[in-house]
Amino acid sequence: MLLVIGIVGTTVAPWQLFFQQSYVIDKRITPRFMKYEKADLWVGIAFVMIGAVAMIAFTAALFVGHPESGNFTDAGGVIAGLQKYIGQTAATLFAVALLDASIIGAAAVSLATAYAAGDVFEVRHSLRRSVFDAKGFYLVYFALIAFAAVLVLIPGSPLGLLTEAVQTLAAGVLLPSATVFLLQLCNDKAVLGPWTNSKRLNLFTGAVVAVLIVLSIIPTASTVFPDISGGAIMAILVGGVTLFAVGFVATQLAQRLRGKAVPRSQRNTAAKNDAWDARDTSRMPPLGELPSPHLTLATRAWMGGCAATL
Numbered sequence: 001m002l003l004v005i006g007i008v009g010t011t012v013a014p015w016q017l018f019f020q021q022s023y024v025i026d027k028r029i030t031p032r033f034m035k036y037e038k039a040d041l042w043v044g045i046a047f048v049m050i051g052a053v054a055m056i057a058f059t060a061a062l063f064v065g066h067p068e069s070g071n072f073t074d075a076g077g078v079i080a081g082l083q084k085y086i087g088q089t090a091a092t093l094f095a096v097a098l099l100d101a102s103i104i105g106a107a108a109v110s111l112a113t114a115y116a117a118g119d120v121f122e123v124r125h126s127l128r129r130s131v132f133d134a135k136g137f138y139l140v141y142f143a144l145i146a147f148a149a150v151l152v153l154i155p156g157s158p159l160g161l162l163t164e165a166v167q168t169l170a171a172g173v174l175l176p177s178a179t180v181f182l183l184q185l186c187n188d189k190a191v192l193g194p195w196t197n198s199k200r201l202n203l204f205t206g207a208v209v210a211v212l213i214v215l216s217i218i219p220t221a222s223t224v225f226p227d228i229s230g231g232a233i234m235a236i237l238v239g240g241v242t243l244f245a246v247g248f249v250a251t252q253l254a255q256r257l258r259g260k261a262v263p264r265s266q267r268n269t270a271a272k273n274d275a276w277d278a279r280d281t282s283r284m285p286p287l288g289e290l291p292s293p294h295l296t297l298a299t300r301a302w303m304g305g306c307a308a309t310l
Helices: 003-012 014-026 031-064 075-085 089-122 135-153 160-185 189-195 198-225 230-257 269-281 297-309
Strands: none
Touching: 003 160, 003 198, 014 160, 031 269, 075 089, 089 135, 089 269, 089 297, 160 198, 160 269, 160 297, 189 269, 198 230
């Protein structure tokens, strides 16, 4: 289960959520070109998924029937297996691909943190600025890369354990809370205007967040009850998702009873079309001009689930 949670953590990593919006702003992409940015994102997702599936498949085929099967340690073990059973060329190609992914990962994760630090402390943070014009931004960026390099070069450092622990921590603790806040932000009309989520997107995102929150409960349960069985873990997963589904239905019914839900027949189609056209010219107002967020029943329910997870 820790490996499953770690895979979720490295796939839906919290830092990616914040890096996505920061680098869109840094590239000065306006709403007018958002469709092209989405296409760029989907192309990247497709390539990453193809590579990940291929890597899992050839590793499984490589080690089946051999002592290494089921005893994965780290990527170095995969390279050693490729050299042992296929040859030096395959091992070298995999090592080059791994080096390339590592450089991209180190640069992107450190850059996401530097972006976040710039947002929080309100200092200049952009790759378009020179080092002298954004000293704090580049200082954080380079310091994080240097720290990671030192950590990797420490003799005997358990790199496989560190990697799995970081991804498990990300998916088990940070990701649920980050996605809950992100979901609330994506429905804030004062911030996003006509770019707020549709009901279908909210339903899909809510289901993903519910699964993430339930997954985050598993490490706590396995720590409190070390002898927990696989059947009990499945019961937690199914029961947790069912509980969220019931809570969602109850929240929707409560909103309808309060008269907040508008019947489909009364929706103003023209207004929806006007809102869609307004997307190209929509801009978020300055932070100081934003009103205080309105905590609806659904918002309180999501925040309650997030607090329970933490």
